Every structure is written in structure tokens, then in C-alpha cells.
Amino acid sequence: MYAIVDIETTGGKFNEEGITEIAIYKFDGHNVVDQFISLVNPEKEIQEFVVKLTGINNKMLRNAPKFHEVAKRIIEITEGCVLIAHNASFDYRILRTEYNRLGYEFTRDNLCTVQLSKKLIPDEASYSLGKLCRSLGIPVTDRHRASGDAMATVQLFRLLLDKDHNKKILKRTIQFTDNRNHKLKINGIIENLPEKEGVFYVHNENGNIIFIGRGKNIRLEVTKLFLKDNKRAEKVKNKVDIVTYQETGNQLFTRLKYYLELDNIKPKYNLIRKRKITHLNFNHDHFLIIEKGRVPEESFIILIERNEVIGYAFTNLSYQRNQLEILKRLVTKIENKPLAKTIIKNFLLNNSVDKIVRYELENNL
The missing domain is CATH 3.10.330 (Vcp-like ATPase; Chain A, domain 2)
Known part of the structure; x- marks a missing residue:
């Protein structure tokens, strides 16, 4: 079951926005089986550019329910559902922020139709809701109002479901609250590593190297790193996006490459001890x-x-x-x-x- 959501807000500073309108359509994959649409009194001023965009002003919201008055209904209609929105990180963040203000932790598995569209309908000129719907022939009414945008997202999601025949892409795109996506990613990373000697590099989502390791068996060493029970290893595991590696073939190059890379890159989560440099010469010059x-x-x-x-x-x-x-x-x-x-x-x-x-x-x- 899915809860397809669109939220309009006051605008303003990050995490200080207030909800002005919310629409939720409960969707079983075929039909809308329940819905909730309401203006919301944010108890703060709406930014002028938002008024022009949505047509919603503070006068319209004077007698609208405050968020705490609709909070229970939102929990009920989204219970047991995957929360879906176009740019879901925004709508999900706004809801979690509002519930945090009430002292309640709101968590739902969630899915972004922008990300899903990019995987199932590649090479579109734009993935904004309006332009994407226009490109696909999906009618949109009341653009930039919660009910109109949420219904357009319902139609878009229905089309995406049809395109994803075996639902494998859908499952990989859902952000699960139990972090299973990341666990599956880590399993996939480990499976693709060689059982060869070498140096490995843990990158975060920005591509930055946050940890460097080494060993006679790269796959085994990465597995051991992700199984460690300490704060540093947990941070590396939580931030990993990809692991790259260089096979070395022998212990000398493994050691040389590892320490040179530590000195050059200085990854955030390696404990780097200053080495005492020898001034002794080799036994022969060349x-x-x-x-x-x-x-x-x-x-x-x-x-x-x-x-x-x-x-x-x-x-x-x-x-x-x-x-x-x-x-x-x-x-x-x-x-x-x-x-x-x-x-x-x-x-x-x-x-x-x-x-x-x-x-x-x-x-x-």
C-alpha cells in the first residue's frame, strides 16, 4: 500500500518552514482507496514568492486547522504504507520536522518518484513534476496546490509501476527505515571485491576517500571492517557509497602503497601515526x-x-x-x-x- 503525498509550505529557512496545505492519496497500486486533503494554519507568515506560486495566503489559513489537529489523521492514513512524493526527501523532511515539534518520531519507508522516473524513463529533458507530466501526457490541474500535484504524482506512479514489470527497480529505490537499502548495498560491495592482496579505498557519496585499508584478501578485510563493533567502523559503514581497490600482488607493495596513500590522502577515519623517518642508506646506491x-x-x-x-x-x-x-x-x-x-x-x-x-x-x- 502506498501513501502519495504533496505538501505546500510557507518557505523560509531550512527546517523552519510550516505546512500550509497537505494532500494524501492512499493508493493500492490500482486505485485510490482513501484520501485526506486539508489547508493547514502554519502559525507563521508565508513568504511572498510562495503566495504568488501557490495562491495560498495567510488570510485563507486563518480558520484552517493547525498541524497538531490533523496529525492523528496523517498517521492513520499513512500507517503501513510506503510514503511516496515527487522529491520525497522534501515532503518527508517537512512531516518529520512537524512531528518532532510535537515530540513524536514519524518514520515511514519512502520513495521518490523523481529517482524512480530517472531509472525507468531515462533521458528526459527535465524531471520536474510539471514538465515530466507534460512530456508523458499526464493531465495536471491545480499546479502548485497539494491536491493537484499529489493526484498528478498518483498518475505518474501508476505509469512507473507498469514500466517496472518485476518491481525490482521499485524495491531498490524505496528508502527503508530499517536501513535495509544500505545493508543490501554493503553486501553488493563486498560480493564484487576480489580475494586478492591489495589496498582498498572506502568512498562516501561525494566520492571522497574516508578510509584506506589493506590485506592479503581484500574482500575479507572489507568484511571484517564492516563487522567491527566500534564507533569509527560504524561511521565508515554508514557513510560508504563505493569501495575501490588496487591489487598489489606482494606484501612490499601493499605496505608501500598503503602508507604513501595515508600520507597523501589523510582519510578522515584512519588513525594515522607519525612515522619515524630513517636516515640510514641502503647497502648499495643503485x-x-x-x-x-x-x-x-x-x-x-x-x-x-x-x-x-x-x-x-x-x-x-x-x-x-x-x-x-x-x-x-x-x-x-x-x-x-x-x-x-x-x-x-x-x-x-x-x-x-x-x-x-x-x-x-x-x-x-
């Missing part, structure tokens, strides 16, 4: 560290010159490893050379690598 790559036929190489870390590269051709000038064109340069040197030096003190090849600058390898 050499290559060769480790296994991401696939059997590939090698990973770190280039050291004049006792500084120049950069790294993946290569699957043996002659590239033996031609210094070719290799230099392949490497990804490292900016923070002191940090890279510290990480590599510490790794070599406690771990072995596949091969170390020394060379002189004036000669090819």
Missing part, C-alpha cells in the same frame, strides 16, 4: 628490487637510484627489466621519497624479496 606481480607472468619492480626511491612499476616482459631507460619510462614516480625509503628499508630488514639487482648508472643492466 639497484632494483624485484618481487612477484599480480599475476604469475608479471613482476613488480622498485627502482632505487643514488640511494633514493625513484618509483615502481609492474612489467611482464623480461627485457624491460634489463633495459634501464625503458624501465625509467615505465615507473610511477614517488613524491615522498623519505617515507618510501623508510618503509622499504624496514621491510628489507625483516623480510626477503624475490631478487635484488644492482647496477651502475652509466651502464644498462
Whole structure:
């Protein structure tokens, strides 16, 4: 069952708006089975531009019921329904704000017909209610009045239901109050991650990296992160939108990439401890560290010159490893050379690598 809603407000500062008119049509997927339409006295002045847009003025609302007088009816007609509106985040926020003022928590699963339209009717020039209805041939009466806009949304939603044959898109678009959308998103994120060694990046909805992790099994490490029971992990889990990753193929590059990225990006939810930088030199001025790559036929190489870390590269051709000038064109340069040197030096003190090849600058390898 669905409760299709449209609300007109006074305008004004965010979360300080008041409701001037509300219309709710209870819809079973085929027919409207109940309705509630009422002007509402907001007990505050209406912004002048809103009066011009809707035609509703304070004089009209003088004898209208106040919100607390219609609150019970709104709860009754929306009980057990998915709340639907065109730009649902606005209407749902307004209702929750009004109920908060009464000391009541109003929660409903909700769905936005703007988002649903974009998925089921792509490439429209505009998804505003008026222009979309005009494009689809849906009649609209009393535009910018709650009853007219709500009825137009009923007609639009009926059309969208017909287009979504198996209702899969509808289910994915509903914002559930039990946060099941986000849980399904997290499950989908984890399923698409490889069971390979590497570094992973947790992005929020704006694309910003908020956490960086690493491990021998990326999927396992992300799963463990989302199962942790602490405030920091909860924040990462609640804000995640996507997880990207880079396969590394070996522990040395995993460690190097991880610490260089932490230093460069400084993600909000990583605990970053300042590392003590080593000033000790390597045992040789010019050499290559060769480790296994991401696939059997590939090698990973770190280039050291004049006792500084120049950069790294993946290569699957043996002659590239033996031609210094070719290799230099392949490497990804490292900016923070002191940090890279510290990480590599510490790794070599406690771990072995596949091969170390020394060379002189004036000669090819």
C-alpha cells in the first residue's frame, strides 16, 4: 500500500518552514482507496514568492486547522504504507520536522518518484513534476496546490509501476527505515571485491576517500571492517557509497602503497601515526628490487637510484627489466621519497624479496 503525498509550505529557512496545505492519496497500486486533503494554519507568515506560486495566503489559513489537529489523521492514513512524493526527501523532511515539534518520531519507508522516473524513463529533458507530466501526457490541474500535484504524482506512479514489470527497480529505490537499502548495498560491495592482496579505498557519496585499508584478501578485510563493533567502523559503514581497490600482488607493495596513500590522502577515519623517518642508506646506491606481480607472468619492480626511491612499476616482459631507460619510462614516480625509503628499508630488514639487482648508472643492466 502506498501513501502519495504533496505538501505546500510557507518557505523560509531550512527546517523552519510550516505546512500550509497537505494532500494524501492512499493508493493500492490500482486505485485510490482513501484520501485526506486539508489547508493547514502554519502559525507563521508565508513568504511572498510562495503566495504568488501557490495562491495560498495567510488570510485563507486563518480558520484552517493547525498541524497538531490533523496529525492523528496523517498517521492513520499513512500507517503501513510506503510514503511516496515527487522529491520525497522534501515532503518527508517537512512531516518529520512537524512531528518532532510535537515530540513524536514519524518514520515511514519512502520513495521518490523523481529517482524512480530517472531509472525507468531515462533521458528526459527535465524531471520536474510539471514538465515530466507534460512530456508523458499526464493531465495536471491545480499546479502548485497539494491536491493537484499529489493526484498528478498518483498518475505518474501508476505509469512507473507498469514500466517496472518485476518491481525490482521499485524495491531498490524505496528508502527503508530499517536501513535495509544500505545493508543490501554493503553486501553488493563486498560480493564484487576480489580475494586478492591489495589496498582498498572506502568512498562516501561525494566520492571522497574516508578510509584506506589493506590485506592479503581484500574482500575479507572489507568484511571484517564492516563487522567491527566500534564507533569509527560504524561511521565508515554508514557513510560508504563505493569501495575501490588496487591489487598489489606482494606484501612490499601493499605496505608501500598503503602508507604513501595515508600520507597523501589523510582519510578522515584512519588513525594515522607519525612515522619515524630513517636516515640510514641502503647497502648499495643503485639497484632494483624485484618481487612477484599480480599475476604469475608479471613482476613488480622498485627502482632505487643514488640511494633514493625513484618509483615502481609492474612489467611482464623480461627485457624491460634489463633495459634501464625503458624501465625509467615505465615507473610511477614517488613524491615522498623519505617515507618510501623508510618503509622499504624496514621491510628489507625483516623480510626477503624475490631478487635484488644492482647496477651502475652509466651502464644498462
